[in-house]
Amino acid sequence: MLQxxxxxxxxxxxxxxxxxxxxxxxxxxxxxxxxxxxxxxDFEHLELFTMKSGEGIIQEMxxxxxxxxxxxxxxxxxxxxVLRMYVNEGKVLPxxxxxxxxxxxxxxxxxxxxxxxxxxxxxVELIGADTASADAEVIMLADxxxxxxxATFDLHVGHLAPMKHLLSGLDPxxxxxxxxYLDKHDxxxxxxxxxxxxxTHLAEPLAALGECRTVSEVFEVAGDVPERARIEETFSxxxxxxxxxxxxxxxxxxLDYYTGMVFEGFAKNLGAENQILGGGTYRLAHLxxxxxxxxxGFAIGFDRVxxxxxxxxxxxxxxxxxxxxxxxxxxxxxxxxxxxxxxxRAEADLMQRGxxxxxxxxxxxxxxxxxxxxxxxxxGTVTLKNLHxxxxxxxxxxxxxxxxxxxxxx
RNA sequence: GCCAGGGUGGGGUAGUCGGUUAUCCUAAGGGACUGUGGAUCCCUCGACCCGGGUUCGAAUCUCGGCCCUGGCCCCA
Numbered sequence: 001m002l003q004x005x006x007x008x009x010x011x012x013x014x015x016x017x018x019x020x021x022x023x024x025x026x027x028x029x030x031x032x033x034x035x036x037x038x039x040x041x042d043f044e045h046l047e048l049f050t051m052k053s054g055e056g057i058i059q060e061m062x063x064x065x066x067x068x069x070x071x072x073x074x075x076x077x078x079x080x081x082v083l084r085m086y087v088n089e090g091k092v093l094p095x096x097x098x099x100x101x102x103x104x105x106x107x108x109x110x111x112x113x114x115x116x117x118x119x120x121x122x123x124v125e126l127i128g129a130d131t132a133s134a135d136a137e138v139i140m141l142a143d144x145x146x147x148x149x150x151a152t153f154d155l156h157v158g159h160l161a162p163m164k165h166l167l168s169g170l171d172p173x174x175x176x177x178x179x180x181y182l183d184k185h186d187x188x189x190x191x192x193x194x195x196x197x198x199x200t201h202l203a204e205p206l207a208a209l210g211e212c213r214t215v216s217e218v219f220e221v222a223g224d225v226p227e228r229a230r231i232e233e234t235f236s237x238x239x240x241x242x243x244x245x246x247x248x249x250x251x252x253x254x255l256d257y258y259t260g261m262v263f264e265g266f267a268k269n270l271g272a273e274n275q276i277l278g279g280g281t282y283r284l285a286h287l288x289x290x291x292x293x294x295x296x297g298f299a300i301g302f303d304r305v306x307x308x309x310x311x312x313x314x315x316x317x318x319x320x321x322x323x324x325x326x327x328x329x330x331x332x333x334x335x336x337x338x339x340x341x342x343x344x345r346a347e348a349d350l351m352q353r354g355x356x357x358x359x360x361x362x363x364x365x366x367x368x369x370x371x372x373x374x375x376x377x378x379x380g381t382v383t384l385k386n387l388h389x390x391x392x393x394x395x396x397x398x399x400x401x402x403x404x405x406x407x408x409x410x
Numbered sequence: 411g412c413c414a415g416g417g418u419g420g421g422g423u424a425g426u427c428g429g430u431u432a433u434c435c436u437a438a439g440g441g442a443c444u445g446u447g448g449a450u451c452c453c454u455c456g457a458c459c460c461g462g463g464u465u466c467g468a469a470u471c472u473c474g475g476c477c478c479u480g481g482c483c484c485c486a
Contacts, residue, residue, distance in 0.1 A: 003459085003476080003477065004477095006476085006477065006478095049486075052486070053486050054486095057485095057486065059411095060484075060485080060486090061486095076486065077486050079486080080486080105486095107485080107486090109484075109485075110411080110412095110482095110483085110484090111478085111479095112479080112480065112481075112482095113479080113480065113481090115485085257486095271480075271481085272480085272481065272482085273485090275485085278485095278486090299486090323445095323446085323447095325444080325445065326444090353444095354443075354444050354445090355444070355445050355446065355447090356443060356444080356445085356446070356447065357443085357444095357447085358446095358447085359445095359446055359447035359448090360446095360447045360448065361447085362447075363447045363448045364447095364448070369446085369447080371445075371446075373445055374445085375445080383445095383446090385446075385447085387447075387448085390446095390447085392446080
């Protein structure tokens with residue numbers, strides 16, 4: 001038997017309905033904040049992502065050559081594509097741009113819990129607003145989106161400036177290495193590296209930075225930085241709206257294009273792969289030939305959110321099974337159509353079964369049966385049977401539709 | 411790329427120091443039953459992940475691969 005490709009999943013209808021419900025809640029959060037949905041191609045020129053993240057990521061992507069000999073790749077993330085789109089056709093739109101997306105991405109990695117080779121991300125990009133209000137809005141939207149999805153999570157918010165200030169005397173390579181250790185909370189690795197590089201005087205302030213729980217402590221540890229006013233304003237905006245977050249100036253996110261504010265979300269009930277959200281301010285457009293526009297965004301790992309939420313029951317919509325005798329078949333199609341026009345899910349028998357068997361089948365998957373036999377056809381009525389209570393009554397089609405709709409409303 | 415544990419009908423399982431026709435539950439299809447169902451009974455369908463090796467004989471032992479689960483690395 002043919003297997004599905006490694007790290008991919010099939011979704012049966014029950015799970016698909018659950019996914020669509022959560023997806024809708026995320027999109028709706030975006031909509032409430034004015035973020036309109038965009039869509040970019042599933043595959044892009046390889047160059048788009050190597051320009052953003054370096055050649056090293058090629059081994060972790062689905063890379064292929066197309067029939068014209070072009071180097072292509074399935075997208076491993078969406079931000080680069082959205083910024084490419086901004087450069088291509090968004091530059092003349094009035095700023096700021098508020099965009100969101102829900103898209104599948106592909107990474108050639110070893111699958112484990114919450115990590116698949118095809119996975120889905122919900123994300124937003126706010127392009128062209130370089131203010132504390134912009135930073136705060138994206139964080140508040142991230143919080144609203146995760147909250148709306150039903151996930152329970154911890155939100156960490158930080159800023160790169162204090163850490164970069166502490167490391168300002170170092171050459172870029174050392175800086176990056178130190179930040180990588182900080183990002184991983186690798187204390188031993190950090191200490192070893194600091195000793196090797198003769199930087200032991202940084203050990204204490206760097207450790208203290210990660211422990212700071214208020215913004216004012218941060219500047220006691222790291223000294224004054226030019227971004228101080230912006231940072232204080234962003235955090236006071238979050239506080240004014242009672243956003244539940246933890247200041248975390250140990251977030252390094254090891255990425256060169258992040259310029260300032262950074263934040264991460266962690267599911268409370270997941271294992272090793274518990275980060276469900278990452279975001280921050282960044283500058284990317286200039287890499288793709290555009291202006292050096294300030295941007296801010298986040299991406300949510302949709303599949304991890306689904307794992308975190310776990311099993312849950314969906315609201316049940318009433319289902320009508322249309323049951324008929326051979327002489328009622330044509331009428332049954334009309335009746336089924338009338339239910340569907342009223343927005344009610346109606347399913348007809350396709351197996352040429354007897355009425356007993358049709359009802360038996362309907363009892364497993366439907367809430368109501370509509371019976372159409374010789375009697376109903378001649379009288380122009382339908383028999384509506386409640387499959388839960390067993391009660392049934394012959395009545396007009398309109399009454400039957402109203403009765404089923406009434407149950408859908410409760 | 412690395413480590414550990416796994417893989418038996420669609421789902422869940424029994425069997426394993428090699429030995430009859432691979433067990434049971436469930437689901438699915440049909441029938442008993444052509445105008446009132448979920449019960450019951452009967453029938454049917456359907457599996458040892460793939461390949462090599464050892465052997466008279468392999469689901470069982472062995473080697474390699476694939477895939478799954480969790481962890482490491484990485485995480486845009």
